[in-house]
Amino acid sequence: MVAGIVVGAVPGLSVTMATALLVSLTYAWDTEPALAMMLGIYAGGVYGGSRSAVLINIPGTPSAVATGFDGYAIAQRGEAGMAIGVSTVQSFIGGVLGLVALVIAGPRISEFALKFAPRDYFLLVAMGLSLVSRLGARSMPRALVAAAGGVLVGLIGMDPVTGEGRFTFGVPLLIGGVHFIAVLIGLFGLSEVFYQLGKIGRGRVAQIQVPEVGRILPSWAFVLRFLPLSLRTSVIGVMVGALPGTGGEIAALLAYDHAKRTVRKPTRPFGQGAVEGIVAPETANNAAIGGALIPMLTLGIPGDAVTAVLIGALFIHGLRPGPLLMVEMPNLFWFIVGSYALANVFLLIFGLMAVRPFVKLVNVNKKILMPMIGLISVVGTYAIQNNVYDVFWMIGFGVLGYFMKLGDYPVGPMVLGVILGPLADINFRRAVISVHGSLPAFVAEIVRNPISLVLALLLLSAFVRLPGGETMNRLRRMLRLGKREET
Amino acid sequence: MHGARGPRWSGLSLALIVTVVLIAGLAPVSAQVYPARSLTGIIQWGAGGTTDRVSRRVTPAAERALGQRIVLSNMTGATGAVGMQYVYDQPADGYTLLYAAENPTLYGVLGISPRNFDEFEPVNLIARSIPVVVVRSDSRIRYLTELIHAARQQPGQIKAGSTGIGGVPFVVGAMMSAVSGVRFNAIPFDGDGPAIPALLGGHIDFHVSVLAAVAEHIRAGRLRAIAIVDNAPSDVVPTVPALGQMMPEYRPYLPWGPFFGVWVKRGTPAPVVRRLVDAFRPAVAAPDFAEFAELLGATPMNLSGDEAVRWVKQWQSVTAWLLHDAKATQKSPEEFGIPRPRR
Known part of the structure; x- marks a missing residue:
């Protein structure tokens, strides 16, 4: 569990990898302790990712990307303790709500999740991408340029349909594509290092001094105030987690998007340190764990990458994860539910215990802190798949991110593009190939299918809600961009 | 002078010869102590996949036979070519193992990587999936x-x-x-x-x-x-x-299907390869592995040496030409000296 938080907090060390390591480590153990250990790592890792996102603006795991948008801003205001406290409590709430959903409605949710067709995945991902329009705080065109660049980078590599290289210029190295975690660490982490070092050089560094850590544990009133939002984003988390093609990172992004759309009066504007900006993604990404466990336990289908490894572990321990697991081994189901519940309790305890030393990190002189973050970025990137080229990519994107920051281009949309672009691409093509490449038939399918119709309307409402007469222009620009990506 | 010097020189060369012989004599000894340290196992596919499951299941028994740890890590990317390239770049000393699936047989015709199984020696073809x-x-x-x-x-x-x-x-x-x-x-x-x-x-x-x-x-x-x-x-x-x-x-x-195995880089000393073969063979033959394979719906093969090479060649020939006839290849199998399968 503690290991999970640490793994999550170190960028590049992914939860999937940690769980996979545990499969070997716990090979000789009995099934139950091995599973409990892996569930602990899972919950801890997803939670721990937010810590580095808040403190040093490098999401430790992809599911913490959305947390960094506002979390880092809060920490820069000297309220890192509060940010971590909120993220811990909300992770716990999300975890528990996810668990409740698993116990109450597991089989029904998984049947519902199976109904999602490729076109529905496309619509969901498009919703995530539409967040770009609300993320580029100052300038919409710049956000769009960044996002389009991200989509482009995300598409580098072998075409999933034809096997041809895309944007590889015949270079074999590019066939495998660019690992999105390398992009993420470069754009968020290293670029911030460059940016801050540049400021230090010009003697304009704002050293944050937080004499006291301040209140960590949010008050009941505080928690209650955000409870409606927590509930809504938990539902998003559970649903997105339960979908076999999407995990915590998309859950968190959609939840952030949802919060931004529905919360009229945030504590501060979104992107500048809104508490809602932590509440929503942190609840959702931990609720997504419960969601991901649903298809795993009821159908033997992984809800995300980590549950895929867990299924592998069950296999290695001689069990048969599948639709009959719950019927034939109800004990195991309840054991998993129990140990995951316990993992959540420990998450709350350990999470709140270890805040103080972490928060002091923000106080460290930037001349010392920044090079260390640079080092962590390099090591973390190498750890993704022991590939030194990933480090080069990371450094490249660090430099790019630096110039983007200088030119006031937001990096968030670019990361969204990298993560969501390929997903949108493959699902759109799956959907269109299913109807033999006919676009009218694609639209007809959307209208005919209730799930697709609801998602499409939600997606449209994202554009219509934009204030002012510029909306249609923006919409048109988005559409034009969208079309270019599709062809 | 010259005459006096001659014997001294030959004395020196004698000493040299003795040394060489001693080293040569010691060489088998040092091979016998292989493995002297822990090994690295590179799995070319991701955590949780079948290659990963088979590798992680079979390795502990081989570790016991070798008396050393095999530290496994997944190195994915480019249909497994990244991991294969990594093992290829390591010295051929038997300390880096490649856990691979069937994919490298097609790297050439699909234009994925210049690497292929000819540059590696099979330790064990563990199993095939149906x-x-x-x-x-x-x-x-x-x-x-x-x-x-x-x-x-x-x-x-x-x-x-x-x-x-x-x-x-x-x-x-x-x-x-x-x-x-x-x-x-x-x-x-x-x-x-x-x-x-x-x-x-x-x-x-x-x-x-x-x-x-x-x-x-x-x-x-x-x-x-x-x-x-x-x-x-x-x-x-x-x-x-x-x-x-x-x-x-x-x-x-037929039979056709994905297969999984362990390889070392070609050039690895024969005694080292033999030691590895002897360690993996009983690991795959163990009854509990057979049980696991059945659970996985796979058929254990436990092939090594020429038998393994022949199986891989046959598989490559069938598959490469099927893909070529389906116009899915970038280069003709002929370019890589892959013969058409006999009907």
Whole structure:
């Protein structure tokens, strides 16, 4: 569990990898302790990712990307303790709500999740991408340029349909594509290092001094105030987690998007340190764990990458994860539910215990802190798949991110593009190939299918809600961009 | 002077010869102490996949036989070429093992990487998976013949799961197109992971998968297997007919299916290879591994040496030419000296 938080907090060390390591480590153990250990790592890792996102603006795991948008801003205001406290409590709430959903409605949710067709995945991902329009705080065109660049980078590599290289210029190295975690660490982490070092050089560094850590544990009133939002984003988390093609990172992004759309009066504007900006993604990404466990336990289908490894572990321990697991081994189901519940309790305890030393990190002189973050970025990137080229990519994107920051281009949309672009691409093509490449038939399918119709309307409402007469222009620009990506 | 010097020189050279002989004599000794430190095992596919499961399951027994740890790590990317390249770049001393699947046989023709199995020596071909054709239990298609008939009636209409060029559905589809002349609408997925939920949800009509991935869904009555792509039925689903028995015209292509094994770089000293072979053979032969393989729907092979090389060559020849005839290759198998399979 503690290991999970640490793994999550170190960028590049992914939860999937940690769980996979545990499969070997716990090979000789009995099934139950091995599973409990892996569930602990899972919950801890997803939670721990937010810590580095808040403190040093490098999401430790992809599911913490959305947390960094506002979390880092809060920490820069000297309220890192509060940010971590909120993220811990909300992770716990999300975890528990996810668990409740698993116990109450597991089989029904998984049947519902199976109904999602490729076109529905496309619509969901498009919703995530539409967040770009609300993320580029100052300038919409710049956000769009960044996002389009991200989509482009995300598409580098072998075409999933034809096997041809895309944007590889015949270079074999590019066939495998660019690992999105390398992009993420470069754009968020290293670029911030460059940016801050540049400021230090010009003697304009704002050293944050937080004499006291301040209140960590949010008050009941505080928690209650955000409870409606927590509930809504938990539902998003559970649903997105339960979908076999999407995990915590998309859950968190959609939840952030949802919060931004529905919360009229945030504590501060979104992107500048809104508490809602932590509440929503942190609840959702931990609720997504419960969601991901649903298809795993009821159908033997992984809800995300980590549950895929867990299924592998069950296999290695001689069990048969599948639709009959719950019927034939109800004990195991309840054991998993129990140990995951316990993992959540420990998450709350350990999470709140270890805040103080972490928060002091923000106080460290930037001349010392920044090079260390640079080092962590390099090591973390190498750890993704022991590939030194990933480090080069990371450094490249660090430099790019630096110039983007200088030119006031937001990096968030670019990361969204990298993560969501390929997903949108493959699902759109799956959907269109299913109807033999006919676009009218694609639209007809959307209208005919209730799930697709609801998602499409939600997606449209994202554009219509934009204030002012510029909306249609923006919409048109988005559409034009969208079309270019599709062809 | 010269005369006096001569013997001294020869004395020196004698000492040199003695040293050389001593070193040469010591060499087998040092090979006997192999492995002197822990080994590294590079798995070329991701955590949780079949290659990963097989590797992690078989390794502990081999570790016990070697008396050293084998530290496993997954190094993925470029259809496994990244991990293979890494092992290739390490010294051929037997301290870095490559846990690979069948993919490197096709790196050449698909233009993925210059690496191939000729540059490696097989330690053990552990097991092979058996492909199976599955439909949803409520599907109108009950037999493979019905599927082929339906595909003939509406060419390119039936939605098939696909996992990319060279994947199991692709190659079996190429077989069906070569032998029965049918075409399907291949819907691309990143692997069995997302393809099976899509089949369960009714978004595709059928899928060809390895038995491991669908065995539990078949047992639960959600999916129905309509054919085993092998010459004989499997013990895991004994009632499902084998393609090779139903339609003998498929026999030249069978047995076909993904395989998993352990390799070291070519040039590794023979005694070291022998030590590894001797460590892995009993690990794969162990009864509990057989049980695990059955659970996985795989058939243990436990091949090494020339036998393993022959199997890989035969597999490569069948598959590379199938893909080439389906116009899915970038380069002709001929360029790599891959002979056409004999009919």
